[in-house]
Amino acid sequence: MGITVDNVSKQFGSFKAVEHVSVEIKSGSLVALLGPSGSGKSTLLRLIAGLEKPDSGRILLTGKDATNASVQDRQVGFVFQHYALFKHLTIRQNIGFGLEIAKWKKPRISDRVNELIDLVQLQGMGDRYPSQLSGGQRQRVALARALAIEPGVLLLDEPFGALDAKVRKDLRSWLRHLHDKVNVTTVFVTHDQEEAMEVSDELVVMNHGKVEQIGSPAEIYDHPATPFVMSFIGPVNVLPSHSQIFQRNGFDPTHAEAFLRPHDIIIETSPDAASAPATLDRLVHLGWEIQAELTLEDGQTVSVFLTREQFDQLQLQPSQQVYLKPKKAKSFALQDA
Numbered sequence: 016m017g018i019t020v021d022n023v024s025k026q027f028g029s030f031k032a033v034e035h036v037s038v039e040i041k042s043g044s045l046v047a048l049l050g051p052s053g054s055g056k057s058t059l060l061r062l063i064a065g066l067e068k069p070d071s072g073r074i075l076l077t078g079k080d081a082t083n084a085s086v087q088d089r090q091v092g093f094v095f096q097h098y099a100l101f102k103h104l105t106i107r108q109n110i111g112f113g114l115e116i117a118k119w120k121k122p123r124i125s126d127r128v129n130e131l132i133d134l135v136q137l138q139g140m141g142d143r144y145p146s147q148l149s150g151g152q153r154q155r156v157a158l159a160r161a162l163a164i165e166p167g168v169l170l171l172d173e174p175f176g177a178l179d180a181k182v183r184k185d186l187r188s189w190l191r192h193l194h195d196k197v198n199v200t201t202v203f204v205t206h207d208q209e210e211a212m213e214v215s216d217e218l219v220v221m222n223h224g225k226v227e228q229i230g231s232p233a234e235i236y237d238h239p240a241t242p243f244v245m246s247f248i249g250p251v252n253v254l255p256s257h258s259q260i261f262q263r264n265g266f267d268p269t270h271a272e273a274f275l276r277p278h279d280i281i282i283e284t285s286p287d288a289a290s291a292p293a294t295l296d297r298l299v300h301l302g303w304e305i306q307a308e309l310t311l312e313d314g315q316t317v318s319v320f321l322t323r324e325q326f327d328q329l330q331l332q333p334s335q336q337v338y339l340k341p342k343k344a345k346s347f348a349l350q351d352a
């Protein structure tokens with residue numbers, strides 16, 4: 016089921032939570048709504064679900080206007096951050112709950128529940144209660160329950176938000192595989208850019224209730240449309256365009272600031288006509304990557320990421336004088352406030 020959000024706005028009192036948002040979500044895709052806290056992601060998800068009504072604009076499901084359709088009529092499955100499983104029901108009963116309500120016959124429910132237990136890889140745990148599962152397992156039950164009714168759309172609001180980093184990372188790739196198997200159109204809310212990039216086909220980057228950019232993870236990383244997107248997706252150095260690092264290498268950032276990814280700066284140990292001198296302040300070893308913190312002669316601080324191999328070749332020592340060259344920098348046209 017494809018989703019069209021057409022110029023939708025939603026206000027709470029005088030606060031504009033979602034402002035003139037238009038998004039096209041292709042049938043069968045997995046799309047992340049990504050943005051900082053309060054940017055309107057959950058409100059947009061709730062508008063798609065029918066849990067909120069837009070003040071203006073339209074929501075179309077499979078091309079049909081569903082703006083005024085009830086939640087039940089929209090065929091959506093939900094999973095929220097805090098697994099709302101029924102404590103007094105077993106895993107099997109939790110997964111089958113919606114099917115009982117829909118008055119499916121007992122043997123058919125049993126078959127479907129078995130199928131879902133296999134799908135979310137909780138074989139042998141069907142007779143346990145939620146309290147006897149880990150957080151990650153409970154979220155898998157919540158997903159199975161949401162999928163039981165064969166929804167046209169799956170809506171996930173920070174589904175892994177309450178789990179620890181390791182479990183969260185495992186569940187991301189698990190979710191991607193699950194999606195590839197069931198292929199249901201999925202909208203996933205997260206404020207974690209790495210999670211969004213790993214899991215989704217497309218990202219909708221939101222800020223202050225508006226869409227900043229829509230695109231694949233690679234498009235958004237390589238061609239950020241706004242300074243906000245450039246800073247929110249991945250680490251960045253923001254330097255004044257008159258910084259020494261730009262003066263000897265032909266870059267001509269015409270705007271006040273230039274954005275430079277830490278991976279896009281070359282460190283050399285001897286000077287040439289295109290490099291700017293800098294002092295190495297600190298090295299942070301992050302296993303496969305080394306982060307170097309440096310200060311240019313004009314006092315600007317810069318962060319550079321090196322691979323292990325680059326680091327070993329350079330043999331850097333703290334306080335060493337080195338020379339920096341940007342591979343590529345980006346500046347943005349000034350925007351209206």
Ligand SMILES: Nc1ncnc2c1ncn2[C@@H]1O[C@H](COP(=O)(O)OP(=O)(O)OP(=O)(O)O)[C@@H](O)[C@H]1O
Pocket residue numbers: 027030032050051052053054055056057058059206
């Ligand atoms: N029912 C409501 N009544 C009043 N204000 C609301 C309501 N729901 C959301 N808001 C406000 O709208 C803004 C956007 O909220 P929303 O939950 O959509 O943001 P979010 O991007 O999902 O943030 P988070 O990641 O923190 O959940 C917030 O400032 C929030 O306080």
